[in-house]
Amino acid sequence: NNLTAADRVFVECELFLDGLKPDREYTVLHFARSQQPMPIHAKLDTAAIDLVYLGSINNIIDISLIRKITEAVVKIKPTRFHIIGEGETKDRLISELNATGAEVIDHGILFDPLEKQKVFDQCHYGLNIIKPNVMVGLTMKSLDYMIGGLPMLNSIGGDTEKLVEEYNLGFNVDRRTLEELAEKITHEEPEVAETRRLNMQKVYLEFFSEETFFRTLDEVNA
Template identity: 35%
Template sequence: MKKATIVTAFLNYDYRTRIVYLEKFLVSKGFDVEIITSNYDHRNKREYFSSRNNVTILNVPFYKKNFSLRRILSHLSFSRSVRKYLERSESDFVYVITPPNFLFKYMGKYKIAHKDVKVIFEIEDLWPESMPISVTIKKLCHVPFIIWRKLRDNNICKADGIVYECELFRNILGKSNYNTVNEVLYLTKDDVWDESYHRNFAEDGTVNLLYLGSINNLIDVDLIVDTLIYFNKKRKTCLQIIGQGEKSLELMEKCKQGGVRYINHGSIYNDEDKKKVISKCDYALNIMKDTVCVGATMKSLEYLHYGLPIINNIKGDTKKIVIDYKCGINISKVDYEHEIDKLLSVDDDEYEKMRNAARCVYSEFFSPQSYYSKMNDFYLKIIGKE
């Protein structure tokens, strides 16, 4: 049997949104699939374990700070170890999810030494472009950041194919791929939607806004709270929170200071339990810092799957989708009031059209069927006709 190897440093939070579908696809093509990952859970800063039989875990140095020499050494260690492991393991197809950027360097070397092995790079994030750091720090770290970026840019063309998580990433890196076969494949979620997700109007006229996902240093807490405060001036508003993170307390404290009611449900992973909260909600918040370079988020996928119109400030793919499909509104720090006024003026028919549009976007771009279809086209370009 042919062997395919999936490489990811962050299996603990990549598996359900990407790798499970990639693994199923490769199995359908007759591959025996192995996954290589690290023994460190970056999000929770603790050791990672897996009970899956086809997962190989490589030991790496642990770290506590996201911006630290020890984190760099951890990523370097993982990338080196992956190449050494692959030298001992015969693979026909190697699919590498990046970052870390060191993977581009070491897997580029691996490809040069194994020309018969098909190597794919998936660009899941851009480092350092998407790092949530100030312009001042970026200027101070200009030279190290150039070196960091060139680990990717100088080696990306060595792959047989490139998968981009969004069109924005492809546009940014287009000059680096040197006409390599490439495709945009969005994050994916199984369809568990049913009619009961339709809006359950609050009896007292409250507008319920949903925030779902990690509450981390990538989100723009101030713009979220300003949006909530303006909503609350116009109509009684409540923020429904599903998730947690290092910015949770700040978000809730600023809501309290602004007189905005919120309900913190914590982390919910079960779809039936999510449904109880989501069925109360009218709109969903998809708001991140301007300094973050991203075109589509897991949050927006979740929202659109549940048929919730989004209040969005993400540029690139999501901004265009909102404009083209009219499944919500795009806001910025300078014009959120005007856009919210328009949202508050929609009648029931217009609102249902937005909800239906959200579901259409999910089906077209984010459903498993869409993923498998595009992945098959990409695969055939890499392998050739079967």
């Protein structure tokens, strides 16, 4: 109701503009982190697939889709599913994953960036999976994956979907083609995987670093 009184509108992501439809000038000001990208020491198991979910395990994550993705991958290769985080639906997530035949590894909550990176370095993909009715264009877990150089399996539309597609950060998940997605994940060439890890960190520095945040503000005030 008060947007009309603003001299300038800042939006966290471009997706929010679809709901706001501001009739005046606006600036996309992505949330940012001061943390520098972590050194990558990937040690990927070629005989299995390691996936990880990081963050709060609550009612907006799409546990059903996470299970279906895992089921499709398990059919092709042995799969380990790492969990970093807690939340009210964690027991259900673990139960659904166990039912797929994947090995579930619960790391609990990890605040130490080095400990978190040790998990990322052994994982092929981080999951960024939210229910389709939730209006979200970006997530903080995406930045964690970017800092750690971990490619994403993403179901979030808007800004994140565009970044994944444009900068080769992993795969946007189409619920209708999960078997095809599993084939791509399980038969990925090592050099492709390495490129995606580097791409994640490049995108973080370009769009979500503290330097970029303040540069955007300076440009607005110039």
